[in-house]
Amino acid sequence: MHKREFLKVAGLAGIAAMANPSGVFAASPAGGLAAQKAPFTLPPLPYAFDALEPNIDKMTMEIHHDKHHGAYVKNLNDALANSPLAGSSLEQILAKVTAKEAAIRNNGGGHYNHSLFWTLLSPKPTTPSAKLTAAINGAFGSLDAFKQQFGDKAKTVFGSGWAWLIVKKDGKLAITSTPNQDNPLMAQLVQETGTPILGLDVWEHAYYLKHQNKRPDYIAAFWNVVNWDEVEKLWNKAK
Ligand code: MN
Numbered sequence: 001m002h003k004r005e006f007l008k009v010a011g012l013a014g015i016a017a018m019a020n021p022s023g024v025f026a027a028s029p030a031g032g033l034a035a036q037k038a039p040f041t042l043p044p045l046p047y048a049f050d051a052l053e054p055n056i057d058k059m060t061m062e063i064h065h066d067k068h069h070g071a072y073v074k075n076l077n078d079a080l081a082n083s084p085l086a087g088s089s090l091e092q093i094l095a096k097v098t099a100k101e102a103a104i105r106n107n108g109g110g111h112y113n114h115s116l117f118w119t120l121l122s123p124k125p126t127t128p129s130a131k132l133t134a135a136i137n138g139a140f141g142s143l144d145a146f147k148q149q150f151g152d153k154a155k156t157v158f159g160s161g162w163a164w165l166i167v168k169k170d171g172k173l174a175i176t177s178t179p180n181q182d183n184p185l186m187a188q189l190v191q192e193t194g195t196p197i198l199g200l201d202v203w204e205h206a207y208y209l210k211h212q213n214k215r216p217d218y219i220a221a222f223w224n225v226v227n228w229d230e231v232e233k234l235w236n237k238a239k
Contacts, residue, residue, distance in 0.1 A: 045118050056225065120198055161179040
């Protein structure tokens, strides 16, 4: 990391820590993220914008985090201003939101999904533990088969959306996808609910600058930067 970027990241982290003394921006945000309440704030990236190069490029990360995620946060706070959901936690908002509250649905999902997504990527190579590998093998056959099935799900999202690895109510792992900024916590809106422990943003804004129309190339690059340590933490918490 360049010194200037480090200072920028460190500065943002400092501001976030002051604004959120409860530590909702800790490295493992599952509990903290779900428990957040309005006004929501943009969490700093836990690494530099260029840290995922060459898999995910710096400019994509800058625009994706600062502009896209930043807008979801602002628009979510605006949408909640006159809503009975205003005092609820992010998890409760997502569980209760219906199709009638489009701005809260889209921006609440956008804030949750991106806050989670940043932590699921890592500049440092990681691998799933033996325990998590065994669970993945049990559910999908092998780690490679899981990657294939998850990748197929991500490739076949028509238009914008997300692919997910979730822990269902019965503790089992499942692959699912959602359109737009929906996610598996939206009990009123999606068919397959569960706790997301891995998610892949397949909106074109996540990859178009580097990969253009080649979503499969972006999915292949994603596997190089998945933060399996974080997936494991979320899995342990969810099951
Ligand atoms: Mn996105």
